């Protein structure tokens with residue numbers, strides 16, 4: 168199976184580890200044996216001006232995933248929204264009403280569906296590829312989350328080059344290592360069976376440290392500075 | 395403490411990782427230091443014709459556990475049903491009504507109790523051994539789950555010898571390795587303190603690969619083929 | 622950030638692994654990179670005469686944390702109570718009513734607040750240090766839990782010297798090792814990013830074994846005996 172998935176993660180943090188805004192949306196192509204991504208792509212948000220309602224994230228993820236899907240022709244596209252693995256092109260008012268999610272979740276989806284349903288319908292009509300809202304159960308969605316952490320580290324390096332230093336929070340239980348010419352990362356949850364990723368990056372002249380976020384257990388903080 | 399427990403796990407999967415049916419019920423005898431099984435026994439189901447309501451599984455587990463308990467005389471028998479560690483021989487209508495479980499769970503237990511209560515009462519009268527419905531909190535139940543994964547791998551080898559290949563899903567966060575003359579497996583959750591198991595098996599002429607199930611995070615897929 | 626936190630953990634167990642009572646309250650000072658404690662302190666309870674309602678624990682934790690905070694002047698104090706990171710000095714009847722916790726939780730806090738609110742107000746007025754009820758999300762609270770496990774092991778050694786042997790249950794997914802002159806411990810959850818601790822202890826002439834508690838998955842049992 169060839170699966171494209173997308174997710175958003177990584178946050179700029181204040182000195183006191185308070186989140187300012189999210190940083191990176193990543194789309195990945197994942198193929199057997201499903202332990203890393205064959206291809207990845209990222210879009211950066213402006214963490215200083217970020218809509219934290221979650222609406223922006225899922226919209227960005229769908230757009231980036233469709234872009235990667237049109238190029239790579241996967242069997243299916245996975246989005247990080249846990250509404251029971253429903254095909255997004257089939258979502259309409261009555262289907263949303265029937266979902267077993269919170270009222271706030273329904274409100275968000277009533278709004279999202281205006282953009283996403285036509286997008287999914289168009290992709291399906293032109294390529295036969297379904298977009299499903301499978302959420303956390305999907306390994307490719309987790310892989311996209313790990314890649315959003317890798318691109319967050321890349322963003323932090325670039326930010327530190329310009330501003331001296333950057334403190335970012337990585338997605339849940341993952342770590343990164345800044346190596347010569349690349350950024351490597353992996354899940355800290357061995358139950359996931361060894362998920363990892365790697366992207367290229369200019370890493371010269373950069374110092375870094377990774378440590379647990381004292382305020383949010385199971386999340387790591389990455390500090391990056393110009394040396 | 396010497397504990398007998400039973401559980402059912404492992405599923406035959408389609409090429410698209412859809413479950414067809416469950417494969418193996420395992421009963422184990424677990425003794426101090428509680429990291430593996432001293433003895434194990436399995437009963438195979440027919441995954442092509444499997445009752446997925448959960449009623450069959452718990453009935454099979456109780457029967458197999460009682461069989462092993464009669465031979466090994468443990469202090470207690472653990473079943474994988476989370477109804478508060480109640481002694482099964484004491485289960486009656488009012489007790490089931492008072493359980494803090496779902497209505498569907500009560501319905502299942504109202505049905506199950508007809509077979510299991512007399513079974514438990516008989517075992518207790520003849521041997522003094524209690525059967526308790528302790529569920530996921532029990533390490534021996536988890537050990538039985540791991541052994542159901544080992545026997546699932548054994549079933550897959552035999553199936554592949556006859557049919558060329560088999561794709562099976564293992565129980566939650568565990569891995570297996572097919573070694574000469576044996577199948578080894580262990581929990582992927584280090585919080586469990588190092589649980590593992592091993593069974594004998596004919597493994598010659600068999601190729602295999604283990605990888606994350608892309609549709610069900612934290613579950614591994616085992617593919618086995620005739621070489 | 623410099624954070625003081627406190628927690629209570631470790632239980633004396635019967636031969637059948639039934640808990641008798643809790644053993645140790647630990648307070649810790651945690652500083653960057655937040656992987657261990659810079660300082661720790663413990664108060665032992667009498668496990669044979671322990672109030673299991675949880676009221677005693679949080680009161681002991683607050684007192685010990687304030688004691689350590691007065692000496693070490695941290696930025697903030699973390700308590701293991703998950704009521705949304707509220708400042709304890711601001712807790713009053715209407716605030717407790719508005720909490721999204723169980724009715725029993727509210728009852729406990731209505732009672733606790735009589736002692737803890739004045740304690741927190743006094744600390745804040747004299748030092749500017751807030752006490753917040755952040756709970757399990759806090760890494761320093763988890764560190765205090767790990768240290769309560771280390772001090773539980775120390776208590777077990779002393780108990781075994783007097784009584785021959787001791788069986789204790791450690792806090793969730795952690796292990797300890799009794800080494801010459803010290804007790805080392807670490808989290809068994811790699812998602813936490815490598816949390817560990819160490820305390821000094823007289824360890825000569827002591828034998829020990831660590832293994833999974835068969836009745837409580839993801840918790841370890843420590844047995845200690847006089848050699």
Ligand SMILES: [Mg+2]
Nearest residue numbers: 174175224247
């Ligand atoms: Mg997401």
Ligand SMILES: [Mg+2]
Nearest residue numbers: 401402451474
């Ligand atoms: Mg089961």
Ligand SMILES: [Mg+2]
Nearest residue numbers: 628629678701
């Ligand atoms: Mg506590």
